[in-house]
Amino acid sequence: MNSESESIINMLTLLNLIHSVFGEGADAVGLDFLSHVFWDKYLEFEESREAYDKVMNILERVIRIPMHQYARYFERYTQLSATRSTSELVPLEQYKQFVEESTHEGQETTLPAKSDEEIEVEVRGRIHQLSLEIYTKTQTETNNRWIYEAEIKRPYFHVKPLDEHQLDNWRKYLDFEQIENDPTRIQFLFERCLVACALYEEFWERYTTWLISKTLYDDAKIAFLRATTRFLPQDQPLVRLSLAIFEEQFGDIDSARKRYKDILQYVPNHLETIWRFAQFERRQNPSDPSVAENILLSQLNADNLDKPTKAFLTVQRANLVCYTQKNISKAREIYIENSKEFSNVKYFWLNYFNFEYIHYDSCIESLNIALDLLHNTADLPSETFQGIHTRHLDFILERGVDVSSYFQSKSFMRQPTKSMDANKKRVSLEENPQPSKQTRINASTIPNSQINPNPHNPIYPSSSFTHYSSTTNPWPTQPGYSQNMMMVQPPYPYQYQYQYQYSTSGYPNP
Ligand SMILES: *[C@@H]1O[C@H](CO)[C@@H](O)[C@H](O)[C@H]1NC(C)=O
Numbered sequence: 001m002n003s004e005s006e007s008i009i010n011m012l013t014l015l016n017l018i019h020s021v022f023g024e025g026a027d028a029v030g031l032d033f034l035s036h037v038f039w040d041k042y043l044e045f046e047e048s049r050e051a052y053d054k055v056m057n058i059l060e061r062v063i064r065i066p067m068h069q070y071a072r073y074f075e076r077y078t079q080l081s082a083t084r085s086t087s088e089l090v091p092l093e094q095y096k097q098f099v100e101e102s103t104h105e106g107q108e109t110t111l112p113a114k115s116d117e118e119i120e121v122e123v124r125g126r127i128h129q130l131s132l133e134i135y136t137k138t139q140t141e142t143n144n145r146w147i148y149e150a151e152i153k154r155p156y157f158h159v160k161p162l163d164e165h166q167l168d169n170w171r172k173y174l175d176f177e178q179i180e181n182d183p184t185r186i187q188f189l190f191e192r193c194l195v196a197c198a199l200y201e202e203f204w205e206r207y208t209t210w211l212i213s214k215t216l217y218d219d220a221k222i223a224f225l226r227a228t229t230r231f232l233p234q235d236q237p238l239v240r241l242s243l244a245i246f247e248e249q250f251g252d253i254d255s256a257r258k259r260y261k262d263i264l265q266y267v268p269n270h271l272e273t274i275w276r277f278a279q280f281e282r283r284q285n286p287s288d289p290s291v292a293e294n295i296l297l298s299q300l301n302a303d304n305l306d307k308p309t310k311a312f313l314t315v316q317r318a319n320l321v322c323y324t325q326k327n328i329s330k331a332r333e334i335y336i337e338n339s340k341e342f343s344n345v346k347y348f349w350l351n352y353f354n355f356e357y358i359h360y361d362s363c364i365e366s367l368n369i370a371l372d373l374l375h376n377t378a379d380l381p382s383e384t385f386q387g388i389h390t391r392h393l394d395f396i397l398e399r400g401v402d403v404s405s406y407f408q409s410k411s412f413m414r415q416p417t418k419s420m421d422a423n424k425k426r427v428s429l430e431e432n433p434q435p436s437k438q439t440r441i442n443a444s445t446i447p448n449s450q451i452n453p454n455p456h457n458p459i460y461p462s463s464s465f466t467h468y469s470s471t472t473n474p475w476p477t478q479p480g481y482s483q484n485m486m487m488v489q490p491p492y493p494y495q496y497q498y499q500y501q502y503s504t505s506g507y508p509n510p
């Protein structure tokens with residue numbers, strides 16, 4: 001090989017290299033709202049070697065991208081397309097169609113056939129019309145994004161937190177792009193967002209969930225690893241918990257198990273992790289439910305948990321025993337044994353009664369034990385106490401086989417509870433006698449009632465009023481059990497004092 005051909009080969013290799021770099025660049029940053037800096041360089045390079053077909057290809061691509069300087073590229077495109085042959089400007093199929101239409105349109109059989117020049121002019125007109133449509137669309141898409149782009153004050157990574165307004169702007173921008181529903185654009189925006197918001201688990205969580213929903217599992221795995229190994233601190237467990245589920249789904253059980261253990265090392269009291277870990281072991285050990293129970297037990301025996309957390313885990317343990325081990329009497333024992341410790345935890349008592357209602361088998365004995373414990377052990381605000389009783393009376397009427405305990409239960413409603421006098425804010429029965437439930441039903445169901453003209457806005461401050469407008473039977477015959485934490489309990493009309501929330505502290509709200 002002589003040196004001349006060698007240098008030509010070198011030139012071609014270099015050219016290929018440059019092209020592939022520009023190609024990668026276009027994929028990496030080409031959709032950015034401010035990507036004109038990149039596209040200008042790319043166009044400049046092709047123009048410098050007078051490769052106008054390449055320039056045309058690039059412009060074809062760029063005029064469709066909503067970006068800050070979209071109008072400038074469209075101008076270039078229009079100028080350049082005037083110098084190119086029409087067949088080059090649109091895909092072959094489209095071109096053939098335009099020629100076909102131009103040849104025949106407005107053509108009476110008597111008129112002479114159009115000349116090639118006339119057809120060419122008409123085709124060009126049609127192509128122009130088409131590009132105007134592209135322009136209008138790009139313009140609209142640009143304007144739609146402008147409001148969000150204008151609010152991005154810090155597109156780069158920084159360890160300092162972003163203000164709430166910025167975070168909200170990213171949320172809304174992602175909402176917008178997800179409604180637009182172009183997967184490439186959505187993923188691109190997520191990647192941009194996660195430069196600025198790399199330290200926010202919320203966005204990683206959202207990104208991985210979206211990737212999985214699009215079955216982009218490899219991308220999801222990479223995103224999970226980026227989030228958990230590089231950006232999110234150990235005390236932010238949300239994405240790690242999702243990763244554990246992801247690994248479990250794909251059969252990587254050991255790794256999933258290690259995730260739960262790792263989180264509990266860094267955030268030992270993290271309630272959701274404890275709960276999820278136990279449920280994970282329940283799924284992994286279908287023939288030995290005690291494995292899952294032991295996880296809850298070992299956490300319950302540690303001293304570092306506060307009372308609401310313990311109450312929550314105790315209820316979960318009872319659920320586990322009841323639904324997985326199918327040992328109702330053992331679950332009942334758990335409630336009875338713990339009634340003293342959680343005497344003032346509303347969540348515990350509501351779940352205890354739910355449990356008894358669900359497993360009611362026309363023997364009132366166990367329910368009476370629960371009622372006795374409520375009277376003798378529970379230390380609850382009077383509204384809670386009243387609420388449980390109101391519900392109990394309903395239950396006797398709806399599901400009981402006899403009414404022998406009705407009046408006895410009703411009489412309890414007028415008895416003050418332990419903590420009633422202690423708290424001035426609580427409404428005393430003597431000062432402000434609550435109407436009986438019967439009156440309320442009466443008032444709400446009789447139309448035009450003088451007492452209560454609007455049944456949906458009862459004059460009585462009744463916590464369980466909405467219950468009566470419900471068309472569904474509020475007493476489930478089977479457990480309303482679901483993966484969702486909020487749904488673990490059957491849908492009773494109570495505002496649970498215990499509200500489970502995603503929180504990094506790992507503690508439920510008191
Ligand atoms: C239920 O649990 C108790 C222990 O609390 C045990 O003695 C009993 O055998 C269990 N029943 C069944 C059906 O497993």
Ligand SMILES: *[C@@H]1O[C@H](CO)[C@@H](O)[C@H](O)[C@H]1NC(C)=O
Nearest residue numbers: 439440442443446449450451
């Ligand atoms: C409730 O119904 C009874 C008859 O069933 C009626 O005498 C009474 O006035 C009603 N009470 C109210 C508050 O409407």
